[in-house]
Amino acid sequence: MKFKGMSRRELLAGLAATGAGSLVGTGLRAQDVAEILKGDGHVVVCTWGGHYTDVMDQIWFSKFTDATGITTSATAIPDMSKLEVMDKVNNVEWDLIDTEGTQMLVAIEKDLLEPIDYDLIFSVVPKEQIDPKVMKEYGIGSVAFSTCIGWNPKTIGEEGPQSWQELFDESKFKGRLGLYAQPRPTFEIALMAAGVPKDEIYPISIDEAFEACDAIKDKVDLWVERTSQWGVLMESGEVDLCGASLSRLVTGRKEGYFDFNFNQAIVEQSYWTVPKNAPGKEDAMKLIAWMMQAEGMREYASQMPYTMANTSIYDAIPEEHAKTLPGYPANAEKNMNIDETWWGANAEEVRTRWLDWMSS
Amino acid sequence: MSSDAAIVETDAAEGLPPSARPSGRPSGRPSSGSWELQRRRLTLALMALPMICMALFFLAPLFTLLWMSFGGWSGEGFTLVHFRGVVEPVYLRLLYFTLRLAFFTTLACALLAYPIAYLMVNLPGRYAQAMAITLFISLWLSFLARTFAWIIILQRNGVVNTILQTVGITSGPLELVYNEVGVYIGMIHILLPFMVITLIPSMKAIDPAYVRAALSLGAKPFQVFYQVYVPLSLPGLVAGSMLVFTLAFGFFVTPAILGGGRTPTIVLAVRDQIQKLGDLELAAATSMVLLLICLVLLLIYDRIAGVDKLFDKGR
Numbered sequence: 001m002k003f004k005g006m007s008r009r010e011l012l013a014g015l016a017a018t019g020a021g022s023l024v025g026t027g028l029r030a031q032d033v034a035e036i037l038k039g040d041g042h043v044v045v046c047t048w049g050g051h052y053t054d055v056m057d058q059i060w061f062s063k064f065t066d067a068t069g070i071t072t073s074a075t076a077i078p079d080m081s082k083l084e085v086m087d088k089v090n091n092v093e094w095d096l097i098d099t100e101g102t103q104m105l106v107a108i109e110k111d112l113l114e115p116i117d118y119d120l121i122f123s124v125v126p127k128e129q130i131d132p133k134v135m136k137e138y139g140i141g142s143v144a145f146s147t148c149i150g151w152n153p154k155t156i157g158e159e160g161p162q163s164w165q166e167l168f169d170e171s172k173f174k175g176r177l178g179l180y181a182q183p184r185p186t187f188e189i190a191l192m193a194a195g196v197p198k199d200e201i202y203p204i205s206i207d208e209a210f211e212a213c214d215a216i217k218d219k220v221d222l223w224v225e226r227t228s229q230w231g232v233l234m235e236s237g238e239v240d241l242c243g244a245s246l247s248r249l250v251t252g253r254k255e256g257y258f259d260f261n262f263n264q265a266i267v268e269q270s271y272w273t274v275p276k277n278a279p280g281k282e283d284a285m286k287l288i289a290w291m292m293q294a295e296g297m298r299e300y301a302s303q304m305p306y307t308m309a310n311t312s313i314y315d316a317i318p319e320e321h322a323k324t325l326p327g328y329p330a331n332a333e334k335n336m337n338i339d340e341t342w343w344g345a346n347a348e349e350v351r352t353r354w355l356d357w358m359s360s
Numbered sequence: 361m362s363s364d365a366a367i368v369e370t371d372a373a374e375g376l377p378p379s380a381r382p383s384g385r386p387s388g389r390p391s392s393g394s395w396e397l398q399r400r401r402l403t404l405a406l407m408a409l410p411m412i413c414m415a416l417f418f419l420a421p422l423f424t425l426l427w428m429s430f431g432g433w434s435g436e437g438f439t440l441v442h443f444r445g446v447v448e449p450v451y452l453r454l455l456y457f458t459l460r461l462a463f464f465t466t467l468a469c470a471l472l473a474y475p476i477a478y479l480m481v482n483l484p485g486r487y488a489q490a491m492a493i494t495l496f497i498s499l500w501l502s503f504l505a506r507t508f509a510w511i512i513i514l515q516r517n518g519v520v521n522t523i524l525q526t527v528g529i530t531s532g533p534l535e536l537v538y539n540e541v542g543v544y545i546g547m548i549h550i551l552l553p554f555m556v557i558t559l560i561p562s563m564k565a566i567d568p569a570y571v572r573a574a575l576s577l578g579a580k581p582f583q584v585f586y587q588v589y590v591p592l593s594l595p596g597l598v599a600g601s602m603l604v605f606t607l608a609f610g611f612f613v614t615p616a617i618l619g620g621g622r623t624p625t626i627v628l629a630v631r632d633q634i635q636k637l638g639d640l641e642l643a644a645a646t647s648m649v650l651l652l653i654c655l656v657l658l659l660i661y662d663r664i665a666g667v668d669k670l671f672d673k674g675r
Binding site: 079080081084085088102106110181220221222223224225226229232236237238347348351352353355356358359360 | 433448449450451453454457508511512515516517518538616617619620621622624628629632633634635636637638639640643
């Protein structure tokens with residue numbers, strides 16, 4: 001609903017963006033934004049590497065440098081233990097981190113983060129454009145990853161499983177099944193497969209979750225350790241059915257060896273966070289503000305299948321393409337959102353019991 | 361350090377019996393005493409760099425870890441609480457699994473590497489060189505790349521299964537990967553060169569005269585091999601086994617990927633402790649336990665096989 005309320009204004013902004021004097025949502029000109037954010041420091045961004053980071057660099061980092069004079073460099077991979085050690089020895093090397101929700105909670109607990117400068121962000125981006133769900137005290141939504149139901153149309157048929165329950169229904173779909181070897185999102189998958197509605201997953205009873213996992217364990221042929229394995233597994237026919245990263249499934253659909261849908265897609269939010277003792281923390285806040293603008297978000301969403309923090313972008317993306325994005329309102333409705341708070345609070349017990357469960 | 365220096369020194373003295381020492385030095389050159397002194401200084405100077413490196417890059421981090429595992433890092437004071445976390449049944453089971461994996465990998469590597477090393481030592485140079493290149497070329501590639509390569513070869517529609525089915529040896533695809541079989545294949549392939557590398561020098565050092573002598577004294581070929589050759593090559597085998605076992609014990613990427621989730625190792629648990637739980641102290645305590653286990657095993661192995669043979673100056 002909130003998408004509709006914004007559509008006209010966003011459309012105008014979108015139209016304006018195509019014109020010469022590029023207007024941003026607030027009515028600020030691009031040079032006004034640059035004026036607010038300009039500086040002469042350097043920001044080290046710690047993110048997840050690969051194509052994911054290349055696109056970030058191309059769409060956000062390098063243009064930010066051109067506009068503001070603040071230089072950037074990217075490194076990998078976010079690790080809160082590493083951050084803790086850096087903090088302890090007073091040598092924090094990262095200014096901006098692309099943290100998973102649970103990583104952010106770990107870092108908050110250890111008092112490693114700086115509160116987000118929302119005043120600065122809202123001086124550049126209208127507040128109502130940003131999804132309120134992803135605005136946290138110590139982090140603001142970077143991207144959200146989806147785990148979706150995927151299948152091989154050649155062995156399973158054009159119409160794949162329509163729910164997690166169907167994915168494990170061997171009377172309907174017979175094939176080799178692969179899941180990501182982590183409790184998150186396997187708990188959510190197993191619980192939905194056991195018939196728990198997507199809005200009633202949390203708070204998870206750990207005992208119930210393991211019972212649900214027990215019920216699917218024998219049906220899982222392959223536990224996948226790294227998401228980079230999915231491509232090979234799908235393309236070579238090693239798995240016929242899976243719950244896999246959307247980005248790999250999108251490639252599979254493009255190349256014709258796999259298909260997927262957005263039903264009960266499990267979405268895990270990541271956040272931009274700034275270490276409390278980062279030397280470039282002020283410039284990092286500026287980079288965050290820069291990235292929250294609709295224009296870059298739109299461009300990023302057009303290239304990568306992730307859900308973005310700026311929800312105003314979908315009206316300006318051609319309908320045909322917008323429909324394939326996880327954040328497109330009709331798709332987002334089907335999403336099941338991971339509750340990082342529950343995971344943060346229960347990490348320890350789940351982790352030990354999960355290892356126990358996997359190894360027995 | 362000082363005892364090592366002493367060994368070097370005695371070696372030098374033994375290597376040069378008085379009669380063989382250069383005599384009639386021109387006057388003004390250092391006397392025998394100061395020559396010894398200079399030699400000792402040189403030894404110390406040469407050892408300084410490796411010792412400093414060891415202290416800085418190996419011992420210091422190790423002690424930091426030890427300190428961390430006893431609660432020194434977070435300022436909570438001396439505590440054993442982190443070690444209590446390690447003796448959870450799940451960690452003990454993972455530990456047992458990892459030890460078994462490392463043991464059988466080492467055994468397989470030893471059995472495979474021995475004939476390979478033997479051939480490389482005894483074949484004419486050209487062939488030995490070709491073998492060396494084939495064996496060691498794989499070391500140029502990253503573990504991860506090789507692990508993924510094994511998936512391509514071993515998977516259900518992979519090279520091996522396709523050939524087996526086309527020829528008609530099997531009717532369906534064999535499960536060669538995403539289980540323990542795949543993990544062993546991948547680990548043995550990666551660790552084999554290390555065993556061969558350590559075996560070669562000790563085999564090269566075996567004087568062929570011993571073998572000829574044993575043969576001429578009437579020993580059967582197998583007896584010569586078993587009673588003369590193998591004992592003489594034992595130090596290399598011991599060193600290789602220790603190297604391979606230690607590496608296999610700490611292996612992480614290969615079992616994780618080729619095991620298809622069915623081969624969780626203790627290192628995987630440590631990874632989780634650090635990356636998922638952010639519990640550095642527990643990870644430090646677990647690592648310390650792993651280190652201790654490795655040390656104890658090496659000591660036992662030393663008792664049985666005699667690691668000291670490696671450093672025996674008589675060799």
